[in-house]
Amino acid sequence: MSQRIKCIVSYDGSNFYGFQKQVDKRTVQGEIEKCLSIIQKEPTKIIASGRTDAAVHAYGQVFHFDTNLTIKEENWKKAINSLLPNDIYIKEVEIAPSDFHARYSVKKKEYRYYLTTAEYDPLRRNYTSFLKQEVDIDKMREALKHFEGTHDFSSFTPQDNKIKDKVRTIYETHLNVYDQDLEFIFIGNGFLQYQVRIMMGLIIEIGLGKKEINLIDYLFEHHERFKVEYTAPPQGLYLWKVYY
Amino acid sequence: MSQRIKCIVSYDGSNFYGFQKQVDKRTVQGEIEKCLSIIQKEPTKIIASGRTDAAVHAYGQVFHFDTNLTIKEENWKKAINSLLPNDIYIKEVEIAPSDFHARYSVKKKEYRYYLTTAEYDPLRRNYTSFLKQEVDIDKMREALKHFEGTHDFSSFTPQDNKIKDKVRTIYETHLNVYDQDLEFIFIGNGFLQYQVRIMMGLIIEIGLGKKEINLIDYLFEHHERFKVEYTAPPQGLYLWKVYY
Numbered sequence: 081m082s083q084r085i086k087c088i089v090s091y092d093g094s095n096f097y098g099f100q101k102q103v104d105k106r107t108v109q110g111e112i113e114k115c116l117s118i119i120q121k122e123p124t125k126i127i128a129s130g131r132t133d134a135a136v137h138a139y140g141q142v143f144h145f146d147t148n149l150t151i152k153e154e155n156w157k158k159a160i161n162s163l164l165p166n167d168i169y170i171k172e173v174e175i176a177p178s179d180f181h182a183r184y185s186v187k188k189k190e191y192r193y194y195l196t197t198a199e200y201d202p203l204r205r206n207y208t209s210f211l212k213q214e215v216d217i218d219k220m221r222e223a224l225k226h227f228e229g230t231h232d233f234s235s236f237t238p239q240d241n242k243i244k245d246k247v248r249t250i251y252e253t254h255l256n257v258y259d260q261d262l263e264f265i266f267i268g269n270g271f272l273q274y275q276v277r278i279m280m281g282l283i284i285e286i287g288l289g290k291k292e293i294n295l296i297d298y299l300f301e302h303h304e305r306f307k308v309e310y311t312a313p314p315q316g317l318y319l320w321k322v323y324y
Numbered sequence: 325m326s327q328r329i330k331c332i333v334s335y336d337g338s339n340f341y342g343f344q345k346q347v348d349k350r351t352v353q354g355e356i357e358k359c360l361s362i363i364q365k366e367p368t369k370i371i372a373s374g375r376t377d378a379a380v381h382a383y384g385q386v387f388h389f390d391t392n393l394t395i396k397e398e399n400w401k402k403a404i405n406s407l408l409p410n411d412i413y414i415k416e417v418e419i420a421p422s423d424f425h426a427r428y429s430v431k432k433k434e435y436r437y438y439l440t441t442a443e444y445d446p447l448r449r450n451y452t453s454f455l456k457q458e459v460d461i462d463k464m465r466e467a468l469k470h471f472e473g474t475h476d477f478s479s480f481t482p483q484d485n486k487i488k489d490k491v492r493t494i495y496e497t498h499l500n501v502y503d504q505d506l507e508f509i510f511i512g513n514g515f516l517q518y519q520v521r522i523m524m525g526l527i528i529e530i531g532l533g534k535k536e537i538n539l540i541d542y543l544f545e546h547h548e549r550f551k552v553e554y555t556a557p558p559q560g561l562y563l564w565k566v567y568y
Binding site: 090091092137139161166167168169171199200201202203205207 | 446
Protein backbone atom coordinates (compact mmCIF):
# COMPACT_ATOMS: atom_id res chain seq x y z
CA MET A 81 0.00 0.00 0.00
CA SER A 82 1.30 3.37 -0.96
CA GLN A 83 2.24 5.84 1.76
CA ARG A 84 2.55 9.61 1.53
CA ILE A 85 5.73 10.97 3.14
CA LYS A 86 6.01 14.60 4.30
CA CYS A 87 9.48 16.09 4.74
CA ILE A 88 10.72 19.36 6.22
CA VAL A 89 13.97 20.41 4.59
CA SER A 90 16.54 23.16 5.11
CA TYR A 91 19.01 24.25 2.47
CA ASP A 92 21.68 26.82 1.77
CA GLY A 93 20.49 28.33 -1.52
CA SER A 94 23.89 29.79 -2.42
CA ASN A 95 24.97 27.10 -4.84
CA PHE A 96 21.61 26.25 -6.43
CA TYR A 97 19.73 27.61 -9.41
CA GLY A 98 16.71 27.78 -7.14
CA PHE A 99 14.43 25.04 -5.91
CA GLN A 100 12.66 23.94 -9.09
CA LYS A 101 14.18 21.25 -11.26
CA GLN A 102 15.85 22.44 -14.48
CA VAL A 103 17.71 20.47 -17.10
CA ASP A 104 21.49 20.50 -16.57
CA LYS A 105 21.29 22.87 -13.60
CA ARG A 106 21.93 22.12 -9.96
CA THR A 107 18.61 22.58 -8.14
CA VAL A 108 17.31 21.55 -4.72
CA GLN A 109 14.47 19.53 -6.21
CA GLY A 110 16.83 17.83 -8.65
CA GLU A 111 19.20 16.77 -5.85
CA ILE A 112 16.41 15.48 -3.62
CA GLU A 113 14.73 13.52 -6.43
CA LYS A 114 18.07 11.97 -7.36
CA CYS A 115 18.48 10.63 -3.80
CA LEU A 116 14.90 9.40 -3.49
CA SER A 117 15.13 7.66 -6.84
CA ILE A 118 18.18 5.76 -5.59
CA ILE A 119 16.43 4.70 -2.38
CA GLN A 120 13.18 3.79 -4.17
CA LYS A 121 14.98 2.22 -7.14
CA GLU A 122 12.56 4.04 -9.44
CA PRO A 123 12.21 7.62 -10.67
CA THR A 124 10.62 9.60 -7.84
CA LYS A 125 9.05 13.04 -8.05
CA ILE A 126 8.50 15.36 -5.13
CA ILE A 127 5.92 18.12 -4.70
CA ALA A 128 6.97 21.11 -2.60
CA SER A 129 5.01 23.91 -0.93
CA GLY A 130 6.33 26.20 -3.67
CA ARG A 131 9.53 27.35 -5.33
CA THR A 132 12.35 29.44 -3.99
CA ASP A 133 14.65 31.45 -6.26
CA ALA A 134 18.38 31.09 -6.76
CA ALA A 135 20.41 32.05 -3.65
CA VAL A 136 17.29 32.02 -1.43
CA HIS A 137 17.56 29.81 1.66
CA ALA A 138 15.09 27.63 3.51
CA TYR A 139 14.83 26.50 7.10
CA GLY A 140 11.39 24.99 6.71
CA GLN A 141 10.56 24.11 3.11
CA VAL A 142 8.10 21.20 2.93
CA PHE A 143 7.64 18.55 0.24
CA HIS A 144 5.89 15.22 -0.11
CA PHE A 145 6.33 12.08 -2.17
CA ASP A 146 4.70 8.65 -2.33
CA THR A 147 6.31 5.33 -1.61
CA ASN A 148 5.55 1.62 -1.52
CA LEU A 149 8.46 0.99 0.82
CA THR A 150 7.90 0.37 4.50
CA ILE A 151 10.56 2.39 6.23
CA LYS A 152 10.28 4.07 9.64
CA GLU A 153 10.25 7.88 9.71
CA GLU A 154 13.60 8.13 11.51
CA ASN A 155 15.19 5.72 9.02
CA TRP A 156 13.85 7.66 6.04
CA LYS A 157 15.52 10.73 7.52
CA LYS A 158 18.85 8.95 7.91
CA ALA A 159 18.70 7.32 4.49
CA ILE A 160 17.91 10.52 2.59
CA ASN A 161 20.44 12.64 4.53
CA SER A 162 23.17 10.06 3.95
CA LEU A 163 22.76 10.56 0.19
CA LEU A 164 22.10 14.32 0.03
CA PRO A 165 24.88 16.86 -0.62
CA ASN A 166 25.89 18.82 2.50
CA ASP A 167 23.98 21.99 1.59
CA ILE A 168 20.59 20.24 1.92
CA TYR A 169 19.36 18.59 5.11
CA ILE A 170 16.12 16.80 5.94
CA LYS A 171 15.03 17.98 9.38
CA GLU A 172 11.86 15.95 9.76
CA VAL A 173 10.12 13.04 8.08
CA GLU A 174 6.51 12.20 8.84
CA ILE A 175 4.11 9.64 7.42
CA ALA A 176 1.25 11.90 6.32
CA PRO A 177 -2.46 11.27 5.64
CA SER A 178 -3.03 10.29 2.03
CA ASP A 179 -4.87 13.55 1.33
CA PHE A 180 -1.99 15.69 2.55
CA HIS A 181 -0.58 17.82 -0.28
CA ALA A 182 2.56 19.92 0.27
CA ARG A 183 1.26 22.64 -2.04
CA TYR A 184 -2.53 22.59 -1.87
CA SER A 185 -2.79 21.99 1.88
CA VAL A 186 -0.70 25.08 2.77
CA LYS A 187 -2.49 27.38 5.24
CA LYS A 188 0.21 29.96 5.84
CA LYS A 189 3.78 30.63 4.86
CA GLU A 190 6.43 32.51 6.78
CA TYR A 191 9.32 34.28 5.09
CA ARG A 192 12.10 36.15 6.85
CA TYR A 193 14.41 38.74 5.38
CA TYR A 194 17.74 39.66 6.98
CA LEU A 195 19.34 43.02 6.48
CA THR A 196 22.28 44.56 8.26
CA THR A 197 23.73 48.04 8.52
CA ALA A 198 27.00 46.55 9.82
CA GLU A 199 30.16 46.84 7.75
CA TYR A 200 30.57 44.24 4.99
CA ASP A 201 31.56 40.82 6.30
CA PRO A 202 32.70 38.24 3.74
CA LEU A 203 31.59 35.40 6.03
CA ARG A 204 27.99 36.61 5.94
CA ARG A 205 27.88 37.57 2.26
CA ASN A 206 25.49 34.75 1.33
CA TYR A 207 23.28 35.02 4.40
CA THR A 208 22.26 38.63 4.85
CA SER A 209 21.80 41.74 2.77
CA PHE A 210 24.20 44.63 3.46
CA LEU A 211 23.01 48.20 3.52
CA LYS A 212 25.72 50.82 3.30
CA GLN A 213 23.69 53.88 4.19
CA GLU A 214 21.85 54.92 7.34
CA VAL A 215 18.19 53.90 7.42
CA ASP A 216 15.21 55.18 9.37
CA ILE A 217 14.04 52.08 11.21
CA ASP A 218 10.76 53.63 12.37
CA LYS A 219 9.83 54.43 8.79
CA MET A 220 10.70 50.88 7.70
CA ARG A 221 8.53 49.49 10.48
CA GLU A 222 5.65 51.72 9.42
CA ALA A 223 6.11 50.69 5.77
CA LEU A 224 6.17 47.02 6.76
CA LYS A 225 2.85 47.37 8.62
CA HIS A 226 1.25 48.84 5.47
CA PHE A 227 1.60 45.49 3.75
CA GLU A 228 -0.59 43.71 6.30
CA GLY A 229 -4.08 42.77 5.16
CA THR A 230 -5.62 41.58 1.90
CA HIS A 231 -4.29 43.39 -1.17
CA ASP A 232 -3.77 43.01 -4.88
CA PHE A 233 -0.01 42.52 -5.14
CA SER A 234 0.22 42.93 -8.94
CA SER A 235 2.75 45.76 -8.49
CA PHE A 236 4.94 43.44 -6.44
CA THR A 237 5.59 40.63 -8.90
CA PRO A 238 7.03 40.62 -12.42
CA GLN A 239 4.59 41.93 -15.02
CA ASP A 240 4.84 38.70 -16.98
CA ASN A 241 3.70 36.62 -13.98
CA LYS A 242 0.92 34.52 -15.52
CA ILE A 243 -0.94 33.76 -12.30
CA LYS A 244 -4.34 35.43 -12.63
CA ASP A 245 -5.32 36.01 -9.05
CA LYS A 246 -2.72 38.31 -7.47
CA VAL A 247 -4.69 39.00 -4.34
CA ARG A 248 -2.92 37.73 -1.23
CA THR A 249 -3.37 38.21 2.50
CA ILE A 250 -0.52 39.07 4.84
CA TYR A 251 -1.66 38.16 8.35
CA GLU A 252 1.33 39.32 10.34
CA THR A 253 4.57 41.24 9.96
CA HIS A 254 7.30 41.87 12.51
CA LEU A 255 10.54 43.79 12.54
CA ASN A 256 13.07 42.71 15.13
CA VAL A 257 16.22 44.74 15.65
CA TYR A 258 19.32 43.03 17.02
CA ASP A 259 22.00 45.69 17.24
CA GLN A 260 22.81 46.43 13.57
CA ASP A 261 20.89 43.41 12.24
CA LEU A 262 17.28 43.72 11.14
CA GLU A 263 14.92 40.74 10.88
CA PHE A 264 11.74 41.21 8.84
CA ILE A 265 9.03 38.58 9.26
CA PHE A 266 6.13 38.10 6.83
CA ILE A 267 3.35 35.58 7.48
CA GLY A 268 0.69 35.27 4.79
CA ASN A 269 -1.58 32.85 2.98
CA GLY A 270 0.81 32.83 0.03
CA PHE A 271 3.36 34.97 -1.77
CA LEU A 272 3.80 35.72 -5.48
CA GLN A 273 7.08 35.33 -7.32
CA TYR A 274 9.64 37.91 -6.03
CA GLN A 275 6.91 39.44 -3.84
CA VAL A 276 8.93 39.50 -0.61
CA ARG A 277 12.04 40.85 -2.32
CA ILE A 278 10.08 43.57 -4.11
CA MET A 279 8.25 44.56 -0.91
CA MET A 280 11.61 44.60 0.88
CA GLY A 281 13.07 46.72 -1.93
CA LEU A 282 10.41 49.33 -1.36
CA ILE A 283 10.71 49.15 2.44
CA ILE A 284 14.46 49.76 2.09
CA GLU A 285 13.93 52.70 -0.25
CA ILE A 286 11.42 54.16 2.21
CA GLY A 287 13.94 53.65 5.02
CA LEU A 288 16.54 55.51 2.97
CA GLY A 289 14.11 58.39 2.37
CA LYS A 290 13.98 57.78 -1.38
CA LYS A 291 10.30 56.82 -1.46
CA GLU A 292 7.23 57.77 0.57
CA ILE A 293 5.04 55.36 2.54
CA ASN A 294 1.85 56.39 0.69
CA LEU A 295 3.35 54.88 -2.48
CA ILE A 296 2.45 51.46 -1.03
CA ASP A 297 -1.27 52.25 -0.96
CA TYR A 298 -0.99 53.82 -4.41
CA LEU A 299 0.57 50.62 -5.76
CA PHE A 300 -2.19 48.43 -4.33
CA GLU A 301 -4.66 50.51 -6.40
CA HIS A 302 -2.54 51.17 -9.48
CA HIS A 303 -0.58 48.30 -10.94
CA GLU A 304 2.61 50.11 -11.79
CA ARG A 305 5.34 47.59 -11.22
CA PHE A 306 7.98 49.96 -12.66
CA LYS A 307 7.52 52.35 -9.72
CA VAL A 308 9.39 49.94 -7.44
CA GLU A 309 12.82 50.20 -8.98
CA TYR A 310 14.69 48.19 -6.40
CA THR A 311 14.35 44.47 -5.73
CA ALA A 312 16.19 43.41 -2.55
CA PRO A 313 18.88 40.77 -3.17
CA PRO A 314 18.01 37.08 -2.64
CA GLN A 315 20.79 36.36 -0.11
CA GLY A 316 18.80 37.83 2.78
CA LEU A 317 15.65 35.79 2.11
CA TYR A 318 14.63 32.63 3.98
CA LEU A 319 11.55 30.44 3.57
CA TRP A 320 11.19 30.00 7.31
CA LYS A 321 8.11 27.86 7.87
CA VAL A 322 5.13 26.40 6.07
CA TYR A 323 1.95 26.01 8.14
CA TYR A 324 -0.64 23.30 7.37
CA MET B 325 59.78 57.72 -0.54
CA SER B 326 58.53 54.24 0.12
CA GLN B 327 55.77 53.69 2.68
CA ARG B 328 54.88 50.55 4.57
CA ILE B 329 51.15 49.76 4.59
CA LYS B 330 49.56 47.54 7.23
CA CYS B 331 46.20 45.92 6.45
CA ILE B 332 43.72 43.98 8.57
CA VAL B 333 41.78 41.54 6.42
CA SER B 334 38.86 39.16 6.93
CA TYR B 335 38.08 36.25 4.64
CA ASP B 336 35.80 33.29 4.24
CA GLY B 337 38.26 30.43 3.84
CA SER B 338 35.70 28.06 2.29
CA ASN B 339 36.71 28.53 -1.33
CA PHE B 340 40.47 28.95 -0.91
CA TYR B 341 43.37 26.52 -0.88
CA GLY B 342 44.52 28.33 2.26
CA PHE B 343 46.25 31.67 2.64
CA GLN B 344 49.64 31.01 1.09
CA LYS B 345 50.16 31.55 -2.62
CA GLN B 346 50.34 28.39 -4.77
CA VAL B 347 50.66 28.04 -8.51
CA ASP B 348 47.29 27.57 -10.27
CA LYS B 349 45.36 27.49 -6.99
CA ARG B 350 42.98 30.07 -5.61
CA THR B 351 44.58 31.43 -2.44
CA VAL B 352 43.96 34.51 -0.29
CA GLN B 353 47.51 35.79 -0.79
CA GLY B 354 47.26 35.22 -4.53
CA GLU B 355 44.03 37.22 -4.80
CA ILE B 356 45.32 40.11 -2.70
CA GLU B 357 48.63 40.33 -4.57
CA LYS B 358 46.75 40.33 -7.88
CA CYS B 359 44.72 43.39 -6.76
CA LEU B 360 47.69 45.26 -5.33
CA SER B 361 49.72 44.61 -8.48
CA ILE B 362 46.92 46.23 -10.52
CA ILE B 363 46.79 49.29 -8.27
CA GLN B 364 50.58 49.62 -8.08
CA LYS B 365 51.09 48.75 -11.75
CA GLU B 366 53.94 46.46 -10.73
CA PRO B 367 54.17 42.99 -9.17
CA THR B 368 53.50 43.41 -5.45
CA LYS B 369 54.21 40.91 -2.70
CA ILE B 370 52.58 40.91 0.70
CA ILE B 371 53.87 39.52 3.98
CA ALA B 372 51.26 38.19 6.40
CA SER B 373 51.37 37.37 10.12
CA GLY B 374 51.35 33.70 9.11
CA ARG B 375 49.41 31.20 7.02
CA THR B 376 45.98 29.74 7.50
CA ASP B 377 44.97 26.38 6.06
CA ALA B 378 42.29 25.60 3.50
CA ALA B 379 38.74 26.28 4.79
CA VAL B 380 40.06 28.21 7.83
CA HIS B 381 38.57 31.71 8.22
CA ALA B 382 40.01 35.01 9.39
CA TYR B 383 38.46 38.04 10.99
CA GLY B 384 41.78 39.71 11.78
CA GLN B 385 44.59 38.45 9.58
CA VAL B 386 47.29 41.12 9.13
CA PHE B 387 49.68 41.73 6.23
CA HIS B 388 51.97 44.48 5.04
CA PHE B 389 53.37 45.66 1.73
CA ASP B 390 55.48 48.57 0.53
CA THR B 391 54.46 51.29 -1.87
CA ASN B 392 55.77 54.40 -3.57
CA LEU B 393 52.24 55.68 -4.14
CA THR B 394 50.81 58.45 -2.02
CA ILE B 395 47.27 57.32 -1.26
CA LYS B 396 45.30 58.07 1.90
CA GLU B 397 44.51 55.14 4.19
CA GLU B 398 40.75 55.31 3.58
CA ASN B 399 41.32 55.41 -0.19
CA TRP B 400 43.65 52.42 -0.09
CA LYS B 401 40.87 50.53 1.67
CA LYS B 402 38.31 51.50 -0.97
CA ALA B 403 40.64 50.79 -3.89
CA ILE B 404 41.67 47.32 -2.71
CA ASN B 405 38.14 46.29 -1.71
CA SER B 406 36.76 47.42 -5.07
CA LEU B 407 39.06 44.91 -6.79
CA LEU B 408 38.93 42.00 -4.32
CA PRO B 409 36.52 39.06 -4.76
CA ASN B 410 33.59 39.15 -2.31
CA ASP B 411 35.01 36.51 0.03
CA ILE B 412 37.92 38.75 1.08
CA TYR B 413 37.49 42.17 2.70
CA ILE B 414 40.03 44.71 3.93
CA LYS B 415 38.78 46.03 7.28
CA GLU B 416 41.54 48.50 8.06
CA VAL B 417 44.47 50.14 6.31
CA GLU B 418 47.14 51.97 8.26
CA ILE B 419 50.38 53.63 7.23
CA ALA B 420 52.85 51.80 9.47
CA PRO B 421 56.34 52.65 10.75
CA SER B 422 59.00 51.43 8.31
CA ASP B 423 60.23 48.83 10.83
CA PHE B 424 56.77 47.26 11.21
CA HIS B 425 56.77 43.66 10.02
CA ALA B 426 53.50 41.71 9.85
CA ARG B 427 55.27 38.47 10.77
CA TYR B 428 58.26 39.39 12.94
CA SER B 429 56.51 42.09 14.96
CA VAL B 430 53.71 39.77 16.14
CA LYS B 431 53.37 39.78 19.94
CA LYS B 432 50.30 37.58 20.33
CA LYS B 433 47.80 35.74 18.18
CA GLU B 434 44.23 34.86 18.96
CA TYR B 435 42.47 31.89 17.40
CA ARG B 436 38.87 30.88 18.01
CA TYR B 437 37.29 27.53 17.39
CA TYR B 438 33.51 27.07 17.06
CA LEU B 439 31.81 23.81 17.84
CA THR B 440 28.14 23.04 18.20
CA THR B 441 26.12 20.18 19.59
CA ALA B 442 23.06 21.44 17.68
CA GLU B 443 21.58 19.36 14.87
CA TYR B 444 23.30 19.71 11.49
CA ASP B 445 22.46 22.97 9.73
CA PRO B 446 23.46 23.27 6.05
CA LEU B 447 23.69 27.06 6.36
CA ARG B 448 26.41 26.78 9.00
CA ARG B 449 28.31 23.88 7.44
CA ASN B 450 31.35 26.03 6.54
CA TYR B 451 31.39 28.07 9.75
CA THR B 452 31.25 25.71 12.69
CA SER B 453 32.13 22.15 13.53
CA PHE B 454 29.23 19.80 14.32
CA LEU B 455 29.43 17.28 17.10
CA LYS B 456 26.83 14.54 17.02
CA GLN B 457 27.38 13.07 20.46
CA GLU B 458 26.92 14.48 23.95
CA VAL B 459 30.05 16.06 25.41
CA ASP B 460 31.13 16.80 28.96
CA ILE B 461 31.71 20.55 28.87
CA ASP B 462 33.40 20.69 32.29
CA LYS B 463 35.95 18.15 31.12
CA MET B 464 36.57 20.12 27.93
CA ARG B 465 37.07 23.28 29.96
CA GLU B 466 39.55 21.49 32.21
CA ALA B 467 41.39 20.06 29.19
CA LEU B 468 41.54 23.50 27.59
CA LYS B 469 43.14 24.99 30.72
CA HIS B 470 45.88 22.32 30.60
CA PHE B 471 47.20 23.87 27.41
CA GLU B 472 47.93 27.22 29.08
CA GLY B 473 51.58 28.00 29.78
CA THR B 474 54.86 27.32 27.99
CA HIS B 475 55.10 23.84 26.50
CA ASP B 476 56.82 21.86 23.79
CA PHE B 477 54.00 21.33 21.28
CA SER B 478 55.82 18.74 19.14
CA SER B 479 52.96 16.28 19.67
CA PHE B 480 50.51 18.85 18.33
CA THR B 481 51.91 19.48 14.86
CA PRO B 482 52.68 17.13 11.95
CA GLN B 483 55.83 15.07 12.51
CA ASP B 484 57.35 16.43 9.32
CA ASN B 485 57.05 20.04 10.50
CA LYS B 486 60.57 21.36 9.89
CA ILE B 487 60.45 24.22 12.39
CA LYS B 488 63.05 23.38 15.05
CA ASP B 489 61.75 25.24 18.05
CA LYS B 490 58.33 23.82 18.90
CA VAL B 491 58.06 25.52 22.27
CA ARG B 492 55.17 27.98 22.40
CA THR B 493 53.37 29.86 25.13
CA ILE B 494 49.61 29.99 25.47
CA TYR B 495 48.78 32.99 27.65
CA GLU B 496 45.04 32.63 27.86
CA THR B 497 42.24 30.25 26.99
CA HIS B 498 38.49 30.68 27.38
CA LEU B 499 35.47 28.54 26.73
CA ASN B 500 32.20 30.38 26.24
CA VAL B 501 28.96 28.47 26.02
CA TYR B 502 26.03 29.98 24.14
CA ASP B 503 23.20 27.50 24.34
CA GLN B 504 24.42 24.59 22.15
CA ASP B 505 27.31 26.56 20.64
CA LEU B 506 30.79 26.39 22.15
CA GLU B 507 33.43 29.07 21.55
CA PHE B 508 37.04 28.14 22.36
CA ILE B 509 39.54 31.01 22.55
CA PHE B 510 43.31 30.56 22.42
CA ILE B 511 45.72 33.48 22.86
CA GLY B 512 49.42 32.69 22.54
CA ASN B 513 52.74 33.98 21.29
CA GLY B 514 52.43 31.79 18.22
CA PHE B 515 50.93 28.53 17.00
CA LEU B 516 52.47 25.70 14.99
CA GLN B 517 50.90 24.26 11.86
CA TYR B 518 47.61 22.48 12.73
CA GLN B 519 48.28 23.10 16.43
CA VAL B 520 44.87 24.54 17.28
CA ARG B 521 43.01 21.86 15.35
CA ILE B 522 45.04 19.06 16.96
CA MET B 523 44.57 20.53 20.45
CA MET B 524 40.85 20.86 19.69
CA GLY B 525 40.77 17.26 18.45
CA LEU B 526 42.12 16.08 21.79
CA ILE B 527 39.80 18.39 23.77
CA ILE B 528 36.83 16.95 21.86
CA GLU B 529 37.96 13.37 22.49
CA ILE B 530 38.35 14.18 26.18
CA GLY B 531 34.84 15.71 26.17
CA LEU B 532 33.52 12.52 24.61
CA GLY B 533 35.23 10.41 27.27
CA LYS B 534 37.52 8.72 24.76
CA LYS B 535 40.75 10.18 26.18
CA GLU B 536 41.93 11.24 29.63
CA ILE B 537 43.10 14.73 30.59
CA ASN B 538 46.48 13.49 31.84
CA LEU B 539 47.33 12.52 28.25
CA ILE B 540 47.95 16.23 27.60
CA ASP B 541 50.78 16.41 30.16
CA TYR B 542 52.13 13.12 28.87
CA LEU B 543 52.25 14.50 25.33
CA PHE B 544 54.13 17.62 26.42
CA GLU B 545 56.85 15.29 27.77
CA HIS B 546 56.71 12.54 25.16
CA HIS B 547 56.49 13.54 21.53
CA GLU B 548 54.02 10.96 20.34
CA ARG B 549 52.00 12.70 17.69
CA PHE B 550 50.19 9.47 16.78
CA LYS B 551 48.45 9.42 20.17
CA VAL B 552 46.16 12.26 19.10
CA GLU B 553 44.19 10.46 16.45
CA TYR B 554 41.64 13.16 15.78
CA THR B 555 42.29 16.55 14.18
CA ALA B 556 39.27 18.85 14.42
CA PRO B 557 37.96 20.03 11.03
CA PRO B 558 39.12 23.41 9.65
CA GLN B 559 35.61 24.90 9.21
CA GLY B 560 35.34 25.83 12.89
CA LEU B 561 38.68 27.67 13.03
CA TYR B 562 39.11 31.46 12.85
CA LEU B 563 42.27 33.56 13.02
CA TRP B 564 40.59 36.17 15.19
CA LYS B 565 43.21 38.80 15.96
CA VAL B 566 46.92 39.50 15.69
CA TYR B 567 48.43 41.66 18.42
CA TYR B 568 51.51 43.87 17.81
